Amino acid sequence: MSDLFIAIIATLGTIFVLLAAIGLVRMPDTYLRISVTTKAATLGIGLILIAAAFYFKELSVTSRVLAIILFIILTAPIAAHLIGRASYFIGVKLWHKSVMDDLEGKYKKVTHELMSEDIEDESTAIINTIEETPNDTKNK
């Protein structure tokens, strides 16, 4: 009975890890791949480790397993956020079918500061003024 329970939990975890691997290959975009890494793999590894804890049934092993699971649950979102932020700054493109980019124009490209309003970079502002002036003269 216990063996059957362990087998079922380990199978579920393995399926989730396999789905995470397939998703990492199939997803079209870096940001979509990051979402696969955080969710599916964390759940799969947690289930496999719980299966190991049920197999050994010792206090030392169970506490160790719980420590690993807690650590993974804590660190996986942080790591995903950091790498997502870095990949946004180094200019990784979104998927061409992505509908909207909420962060567009809200980061200062030089200092990496986030603002709640749209920021115009000084370089683009200068270009805009140069482009606007001839148009104004033509209109007049």
Add this chain to the structure above:
Amino acid sequence: MSLYDYLYFILLPVLSVAMILLFVRFLLGPSIADRVIALDLLITTGIGIIAIYSIITDQPTFLDIAMILALIAFLGTVAFSYYLEKRNKNE
């Protein structure tokens, strides 16, 4: 079919297939961020393989290595993203 046979002949090969798929993405990955994600997930899958292997060999000592691998995966990702961001900032 005992639990050991099931783990050894079915679950470990499935996890190995998952690792091969991740390695494909690690080699292909168009941007460097993809490679970092694939590396993170490779190490995480390694933790799962270690956990199943510790059940098969009946030795809970292997779980210590799993804990250290979890630490290394997190630190590696943080370091990579930190320096990727810095590199672009200094240009």
